[in-house]
Amino acid sequence: MGYRSQVVLAIGPELMAQFMSTMAKSPEARTLCFAEHDKLVKDYDGAGSMLFSWDHIKWYDSYECIRAIEDFMEWAEGEDHEDKFKFVRTGEDMDDNEQRGWGFDHVYVERSITF
Numbered sequence: 001m002g003y004r005s006q007v008v009l010a011i012g013p014e015l016m017a018q019f020m021s022t023m024a025k026s027p028e029a030r031t032l033c034f035a036e037h038d039k040l041v042k043d044y045d046g047a048g049s050m051l052f053s054w055d056h057i058k059w060y061d062s063y064e065c066i067r068a069i070e071d072f073m074e075w076a077e078g079e080d081h082e083d084k085f086k087f088v089r090t091g092e093d094m095d096d097n098e099q100r101g102w103g104f105d106h107v108y109v110e111r112s113i114t115f
Helices: 013-025 027-034 064-078
Strands: 005-011 039-042 050-057 085-091 097-100
Touching (some): 005 013, 027 064, 064 085
Antiparallel strands (some): 005 050, 005 085, 039 050, 085 097
């Protein structure tokens, strides 16, 4: 069981070398991103960028694959590259939303009631 989230990670081409370095160092993260995604869009919003999407994922930073991606985002933030990536996570609870980075402004949370 466990708490599940929907997660989207978009990465600009400027960060792709560092992202691929992260993937090379973590086979678990590489598998998560390139084999276990629910959606992968290459050249999302421009050549060289990528968007990964996972539905119903346990996004726990105690998992090595998640920790590697979190470390990549911390690196990007530390290098002032927040405008070159976007991470959005929505949890099962209505008020459980997380966002990092501010690139890719058309990736955002939208919750609505439909009837």
